[in-house]
Amino acid sequence: MKLLVVEDDVRIADVVRRTLQEGGYAVDVVHTAPAGVEAFEIETYDLVVLDLMLPGLPRGGMDVCARIRDLNQDIPILMLTALDSTRKRVEGLDAGADDYLVKPFHLVELLARVRALLRRAPRAQAPILRAQGVALDPATRTATRNGRTIVLTAKEFAVLEYLMRNAGHIISSSELITHAWDSNYEGYSNVVQTYIRYLRQKLTLSGEVEIIQTRRGAGYVIVADT
Template sequence: MRILVVEDDVLIAVSIRQLLQEAGYAVDVEHDAISGLRTFDIEPRDLVVLDLRLPGMAGGGIALCRAIRERSANIPVLMLTAIDSAAAKVTGLDAGADDYLTKPFHIDELLARVRALLRRAPTAIQPRLAVGALVLDPASRSVVHAGRVIALTAKEYAVLEYLMRHAGAVVSSSELIDHAWDSNYDGYSNVVQTYIRYLRRKLRSPGLPDPIRTHRGSGYSIDTDPS
């Protein structure tokens, strides 16, 4: 899933980005309200994390939150602020924020709130995904194949989750890059092929077909009936 972080403190923004990327999310970062809204307009994300006090727009994070709400009523917004007061929280929530986190915050709490917001989002798909012998649980970020627990890296998990959420459909490499890597990705072109190979190696089970199917020139799929 892709997350947009709008935070004017560069050090905090870098820390949040690294934390979320290590958790398997693709993250784009902007440092002012106008740039944040422009990035959101280009491609809405699955979640927006924004600071209350942002330069570039009258009203800062509150104005940005309202602008996002005008464009989408469904995408969850987590607001960050150093102002620990009931009035500030009420203002943020009234502007359309779904949750509120006061700085400084613990990294585990930030991740827990992100997971909770993504689960509660109206567009969210069922928490537990099961396709054939594959079972993926987003809440615990665990994967089981044919009764065997599979240890995946954050990127492997992100690629597999996207394929499973689109089971039966052919997903292109560019779609997977858009989902699992951020907009600044400029790495080698066969990165998706490489991660598909990693996944196949880990998911391989004697007597069972390869759960991932390659469609040459089109992409990859996980079929609902792999037999």
């Protein structure tokens, strides 16, 4: 899943970004209200972490939140604020935020609230994703196949989760990079092929059907259970 963080404090933004990435999410970060609006208009995100006090627009994060809601009624928005006042919290929720965190906050709580919002999102699918004997639980970040535990890195989990959420559909390498890596990714070109190989090695024992199939010239697909 891909998240957008809009936070003008560079130090806080970096900590939030690293925390979310360690949680298995691809993360884009911008530091002003106009940049937040522009990023959302250009890219596709699954959740937005939005600071309240942002430069560049008259009401800062409130204006960004309102604009996002104009474009998308369903995407979860977690608002960050240093102002622990009922009025500001109400204003943020009225502007379209789904939840808020008051600074300073614990990073484990940030991750918990992100997971909770993603689970509640209207576009979210079943809590546990299943296909070809694999069960993937986004809430606990765990995976099994035919009852055995599969230990995945955060990036492996992100790639497999996106493929399983789109089971039955061919997903191109560029689409996987868009959703499992951030927009500033400039790594090696065969990174998707490498991670698909890692996943196949971990998911498939001798005699088992290969869960991730290659459609040459098109991408990868996990066949949905019928």
